Amino acid sequence: xxxxxxxxxxxxxxxxxxxxxxxxxxxxxxxxxxxxxxxxxxxxxxxxxxxxxxxxxxxxxxxxxxxxxxxxxxxxxxxxxxxxxxxxx
Numbered sequence: 601x602x603x604x605x606x607x608x609x610x611x612x613x614x615x616x617x618x619x620x621x622x623x624x625x626x627x628x629x630x631x632x633x634x635x636x637x638x639x640x641x642x643x644x645x646x647x648x649x650x651x652x653x654x655x656x657x658x659x660x661x662x663x664x665x666x667x668x669x670x671x672x673x674x675x676x677x678x679x680x681x682x683x684x685x686x687x688x689x
Contacts, residue, residue, distance in 0.1 A: 661667045 661671060
């Protein structure tokens with residue numbers, strides 16, 4: 601026992617405790633990196649989904665000229681005259 605009435609810890613126990621704390625830190629960092637890897641994978645999947653959806657819309661509009669005309673009408677309806685791309689002076 602030391603002067604505080606606590607049992608003495610030997611040098612090996614202190615090293616083992618430090619290694620356990622370090623191991624916990626590494627597990628935490630590994631979990632963070634795994635989360636980031638999942639975010640990257642999800643981002644790629646969302647990008648592919650968006651590209652597929654956009655390509656589908658373009659094909660559908662190209663296959664149906666009436667949709668292209670409707671799209672032009674709607675764009676004209678919702679665009680303000682001061683917006684870029686407007687045909688009004």
